[in-house]
Amino acid sequence: xxxxxxGTVASQPGxxxxxxxxxxxxxWSLFAVVILFCVGILLGLAASVPLAExxxxxxxxxxxxxxxxxxxxxxxxxxxSMMSPRTIRRLGVFxxxxxxIAILLLPVLGTDFGKGATRWYxxxxxxxxxxxxxxxxxxxxxxxxxxxxxxxxxxxxxxxSFIVAIVVTFILAMQPDFGQASLVLAAWGLMxxxxxxxxxxxxxxxLGVSGFGYLAYHNSEHFAxxxxxxxxxxxxxxxxxxYATNAIxxxxxxxxxxxxxxxKWSLPDAxxxxxxxxxxxxxGLVMVLFIIALFMxxxxxxLFRLMxxxxxxxxxxxxxLVALFGMQALINMGVAVRLLPAKGMTLPFISYGGSSxxxxxxxxxxxxxxxxSRPQGDMSDALRNG
Amino acid sequence: xxxxxxxxxxxxISARSKGENPxxxxxxxxxxxxxAMMTRQRKRAENRLMIMGVAFFFAFGAIGAxxxxxxxxxxxxxxxxxxxxxxxxxxxxxxxxNGTVLATNLTxxxxxxxxxxMINPAKAAKDLMKIFPDLDEKRLTRDFTSGKRKFLWVKRKxxxxxxxxxxxxxxxxxxxxxxxxxxxxxxxxxAHILGGAGFGKEGVQAAEIVxxxxxxxxxxxxxxxxxxxxxxxxxxIDLTAQATTRRVLNGGMKIMGAKGASAVLMEVxxxxxxxxxxxxxxxxNDRPNPLVEGDPSDSPLxxxxxxxLYELGSTFKLFAAATHLEKGLATPxxxxxxxxxxxxxxxKIRDFHNYGKTLSLTDVMVKSSNVGTARMALEAGAGAQQQxxxxxxxxxxxxxxxxxxxxxxxxxxxxxxxxxxxxxxxxHGIAATPLxxxxxxxxxxxxxxxxxxxxxxxxGIAKDRPxxxxxxxxxxxxxxxxxxxxxxxxxxxxxEGYEVAGKxxxxxxxxxxxxxxxxxxxxxxxxxxxxxxxxxxxxxxLDEPEVxxxxxxxxxxxxxxxxxxxxxxxxxxxxxxxRPAVAAIDQITYTSAGN
Numbered sequence: 005x006x007x008x009x010x011g012t013v014a015s016q017p018g019x020x021x022x023x024x025x026x027x028x029x030x031x032w033s034l035f036a037v038v039i040l041f042c043v044g045i046l047l048g049l050a051a052s053v054p055l056a057e058x059x060x061x062x063x064x065x066x067x068x069x070x071x072x073x074x075x076x077x078x079x080x081x082x083x084x085s086m087m088s089p090r091t092i093r094r095l096g097v098f099x100x101x102x103x104x105i106a107i108l109l110l111p112v113l114g115t116d117f118g119k120g121a122t123r124w125y126x127x128x129x130x131x132x133x134x135x136x137x138x139x140x141x142x143x144x145x146x147x148x149x150x151x152x153x154x155x156x157x158x159x160x161x162x163x164x165s166f167i168v169a170i171v172v173t174f175i176l177a178m179q180p181d182f183g184q185a186s187l188v189l190a191a192w193g194l195m196x197x198x199x200x201x202x203x204x205x206x207x208x209x210x211l212g213v214s215g216f217g218y219l220a221y222h223n224s225e226h227f228a229x230x231x232x233x234x235x236x237x238x239x240x241x242x243x244x245x246x247y248a249t250n251a252i253x254x255x256x257x258x259x260x261x262x263x264x265x266x267x268k269w270s271l272p273d274a275x276x277x278x279x280x281x282x283x284x285x286x287x288g289l290v291m292v293l294f295i296i297a298l299f300m301x302x303x304x305x306x307l308f309r310l311m312x313x314x315x316x317x318x319x320x321x322x323x324x325l326v327a328l329f330g331m332q333a334l335i336n337m338g339v340a341v342r343l344l345p346a347k348g349m350t351l352p353f354i355s356y357g358g359s360s361x362x363x364x365x366x367x368x369x370x371x372x373x374x375x376x377s378r379p380q381g382d383m384s385d386a387l388r389n390g
Numbered sequence: 391x392x393x394x395x396x397x398x399x400x401x402x403i404s405a406r407s408k409g410e411n412p413x414x415x416x417x418x419x420x421x422x423x424x425x426a427m428m429t430r431q432r433k434r435a436e437n438r439l440m441i442m443g444v445a446f447f448f449a450f451g452a453i454g455a456x457x458x459x460x461x462x463x464x465x466x467x468x469x470x471x472x473x474x475x476x477x478x479x480x481x482x483x484x485x486x487x488n489g490t491v492l493a494t495n496l497t498x499x500x501x502x503x504x505x506x507x508m509i510n511p512a513k514a515a516k517d518l519m520k521i522f523p524d525l526d527e528k529r530l531t532r533d534f535t536s537g538k539r540k541f542l543w544v545k546r547k548x549x550x551x552x553x554x555x556x557x558x559x560x561x562x563x564x565x566x567x568x569x570x571x572x573x574x575x576x577x578x579x580x581a582h583i584l585g586g587a588g589f590g591k592e593g594v595q596a597a598e599i600v601x602x603x604x605x606x607x608x609x610x611x612x613x614x615x616x617x618x619x620x621x622x623x624x625x626x627i628d629l630t631a632q633a634t635t636r637r638v639l640n641g642g643m644k645i646m647g648a649k650g651a652s653a654v655l656m657e658v659x660x661x662x663x664x665x666x667x668x669x670x671x672x673x674x675n676d677r678p679n680p681l682v683e684g685d686p687s688d689s690p691l692x693x694x695x696x697x698x699l700y701e702l703g704s705t706f707k708l709f710a711a712a713t714h715l716e717k718g719l720a721t722p723x724x725x726x727x728x729x730x731x732x733x734x735x736x737x738k739i740r741d742f743h744n745y746g747k748t749l750s751l752t753d754v755m756v757k758s759s760n761v762g763t764a765r766m767a768l769e770a771g772a773g774a775q776q777q778x779x780x781x782x783x784x785x786x787x788x789x790x791x792x793x794x795x796x797x798x799x800x801x802x803x804x805x806x807x808x809x810x811x812x813x814x815x816x817x818h819g820i821a822a823t824p825l826x827x828x829x830x831x832x833x834x835x836x837x838x839x840x841x842x843x844x845x846x847x848x849x850g851i852a853k854d855r856p857x858x859x860x861x862x863x864x865x866x867x868x869x870x871x872x873x874x875x876x877x878x879x880x881x882x883x884x885x886e887g888y889e890v891a892g893k894x895x896x897x898x899x900x901x902x903x904x905x906x907x908x909x910x911x912x913x914x915x916x917x918x919x920x921x922x923x924x925x926x927x928x929x930x931x932l933d934e935p936e937v938x939x940x941x942x943x944x945x946x947x948x949x950x951x952x953x954x955x956x957x958x959x960x961x962x963x964x965x966x967x968x969r970p971a972v973a974a975i976d977q978i979t980y981t982s983a984g985n
Contacts, residue, residue, distance in 0.1 A: 154428075154431065156424055194442060197438055197442070198435050198438045198439055198442070199435070200431055200434050200435065200438075249460060252457060252460040252461055253460055253461065253463055255461060256461050256462075257461055257462075272506070272507070284457065284460075284461065288461065289457060289458055289461040292454075292457045292461075293454050293457065293458070296450050296453060296454045296457070297454075299450060300446070300447060300450035300451070303443075303446045303450070304443045304446055304447050307439050307440075307442055307443035307446065308439075308440075308443055310439055311435075311436045311439045311440060311443075314432060316431075316435075319435055319439075323439065323442070326442075326446075327442075330446050333450075334446075334449050334450065334453065337453045337457075338449075338453055341453060341456040341457055341460060342456075343452065343453060343456055
């Protein structure tokens with residue numbers, strides 16, 4: 005009783021941060037991400053050696069870099085995942101503003117590294133690709149706008165977010181970076197889908213896209229060749245795709261053995277766009293299925309966790325992040341097995357690349373933060389509607 | 391949908407009676423409605439998230455399955471010719487009427503470079519220069535080392551030896567792509583007919599072969615049509631006859647000091663062109679560039695037989711005779727006024743020699759009287775003349791399978807005055823190609839049936855050919871042509887056993903500035919053989935011939951084109967399986983030795 009009189013018990017607003025974080029976190033997803041990162045290092049040991057050799061560096065130069073950036077990425081992910089959705093929203097909107105200005109200034113201040121597209125800022129020791137950081141911030145920004153439209157008397161956020169999506173897509177396409185542009189547009193589309201897009205509109209959009217594809221096929225020779233090449237059952241063995249297919253076949257079920265693969269020497273993009281082919285060749289189908297299972301677990305698990313989420317913003321932002329992540333993985337691997345037409349895109353967490361790693365870490369951190377279990381709505385609501 | 395009102399009357403009244411504020415009822419109803427809407431939206435979002443999850447699950451599953459399928463198959467043997475692009479590399483062969491190959495495809499290699507893959511670009515450029523000395527070293531080094539080029543063609547076609555040499559450099563940035571090229575195994579022989587081919591759309595694995603001239607261009611679509619299914623395009627050309635024609639014409643051109651020559655040999659009934667030569671010519675395997683300045687007709691690419699518009703001179707007199715006979719205005723023996731000179735207004739026409747007051751129609755042809763022909767043309771009238779020339783095809787380009795020919799329209803007088811009628815009757819004031827003349831002569835001598843000239847092998851004689859003149863007129867004209875060779879201006883054209891019939895034509899060449907040259911002519915011999923049952927028409931033209939015979943410079947066709955044509959017929963007729971009609975030998979006389 006004296007306690008009650010003379011002193012107050014140190015007030016505890018909740019549990020200590022770390023235990024609470026650990027308890028509410030989707031630990032399986034965190035685990036999958038860490039494993040993916042380790043797989044990336046393992047494959048980097050094989051795939052980035054030719055690149056290092058070509059550039060006259062020590063064989064494992066890019067592996068060290070990958071480990072360094074991976075460390076940064078994992079730290080960023082954990083820190084981000086500890087933030088509250090509200091903090092993430094604020095930082096995300098702020099980050100979107102900075103990222104948007106950054107991609108606008110690219111034509112003036114950026115470098116193209118002789119690759120024909122201005123996508124990077126050179127920082128001396130490393131280069132920075134702002135569009136990678138823009139993607140998750142864009143998703144958060146759009147989710148914020150869309151969520152605002154759910155409030156009674158709220159602004160027409162869906163329409164605003166559509167304009168934002170179109171503008172960002174257009175700027176990315178001008179770089180040109182059609183991969184990121186289509187990814188951004190697709191992520192917005194899926195968010196809009198979850199935000200309750202009218203079915204009629206979805207059908208119209210599907211028709212529009214196929215109509216556009218038809219027109220492009222008949223009017224653009226470049227586009228038509230790509231599609232023809234994709235539809236042609238014969239793969240030309242001297243194209244990247246031919247090499248990739250051959251590598252997967254060479255690998256068989258258990259691979260040709262660590263370091264025994266040859267495809268990494270022929271493919272210029274072995275360490276990025278076609279890393280799955282390197283995995284298939286050296287470690288076989290087992291490794292590939294393992295990687296696919298990790299990606300699948302991450303995306304599907306996160307989506308199912310989001311189903312229980314009642315906060316509109318969290319639901320939409322989470323959806324967008326899953327869409328970004330899952331689509332990118334799907335497209336990268338789909339191209340390597342010729343289920344999709346050729347389009348250069350990195351495999352999240354596995355492909356080499358500082359910006360994409362760190363940005364991926366931040367995005368996954370956001371996603372983990374959004375999928376943390378938390379009290380949903382008020383109790384009466386839960387009781388009333390099940 | 392059942393909407394509950396925001397202010398249900400019963401509740402409001404009861405609230406009022408209790409003294410409560412009815413606005414609170416509205417607020418409560420509003421909150422309820424919003425709650426229901428949010429729930430609906432959440433349900434929908436849940437469903438859609440579920441759909442997305444399932445879709446992602448199946449998408450990843452599909453990729454895993456596909457990976458498994460790929461991993462389970464054996465790697466395919468790399469197939470060098472597999473092509474992902476839509477370049478068709480099967481172009482049909484072209485063969486002559488006997489199936490001898492005139493144009494075919496050959497697989498070679500092309501050399502390209504990918505500088506980013508190079509180990510030592512500067513050295514690669516230097517080494518390449520040793521193998522291909524014709525490359526530009528500076529440019530090559532710049533392209534390889536600048537870092538800007540990711541891909542460039544080094545050489546479109548290389549030989550196996552060169553390929554091995556490049557291979558031995560061991561430079562990974564130098565790569566080869568298979569390349570089909572068009573090959574003309576006979577070189578110059580049928581250059582103007584075949585034309586040539588070049589590369590169209592080009593990819594690493596293959597390049598499209600596109601016809602750029604001649605039959606290759608005219609029938610480009612057909613040759614590239616996959617439906618041809620390997621069947622060659624059969625031309626009407628007989629390669630042996632073509633070779634003979636070119637050889638004799640080339641010799642004749644040199645002997646006669648001509649700067650150019652052409653010959654067209656046409657089957658009289660079917661219109662098939664058996665051989666067609668224009669000299670100078672070129673090698674279609676290494677097609678020269680068109681002239682950028684000067685007269686295009688000086689280029690070897692110029693097809694004199696199909697593109698060259700010439701005033702063909704006295705060879706046209708036959709058409710005046712044909713008009714007269716067909717109209718019933720004369721018989722071969724009708725006497726024609728040949729008083730020279732003939733005056734029409736200020737215009738004066740005279741003959742080469744004065745042939746006296748009259749000649750029979752046959753003799754007008756045999757002696758080639760300008761005056762006689764001009765009088766006949768005036769008598770028949772411009773309308774009849776135009777009708778005849780139009781029926782024979784002189785008003786339109788020749789419709790043959792050559793782009794150059796179908797674009798060559800004869801030059802006709804702008805105003806068809808009486809003077810025009812007179813000069814055109816002996817082949818001046820109208821310019822047409824040798825191919826026009828061949829068509830007209832074939833039509834007149836084959837019994838009067840209009841032929842359509844063609845380079846494609848025909849199966850038999852076309853039906854329902856329009857008849858231009860009667861068979862009787864045709865026979866009479868053949869007789870006259872035969873007399874020209876037997877005793878007239880073309881007496882050097884006699885080839886024993888082949889009853890050569892024909893008409894000479896020597897036309898002064900027009901000056902570009904107007905008027906005519908005194909000393910430059912086009913000498914033409916239009917001939918048909920054998921006269922009694924014609925099989926072939928030959929039009930042989932020499933450009934600016936000049937030969938020194940019997941103590942004087944001679945340029946007329948009788949001295950230049952005719953002997954060349956005679957030589958050609960004596961050599962080409964046996965090749966075409968034409969038997970000489972040898973007169974029965976009554977008695978064999980042995981010549982005694984010693985003379």
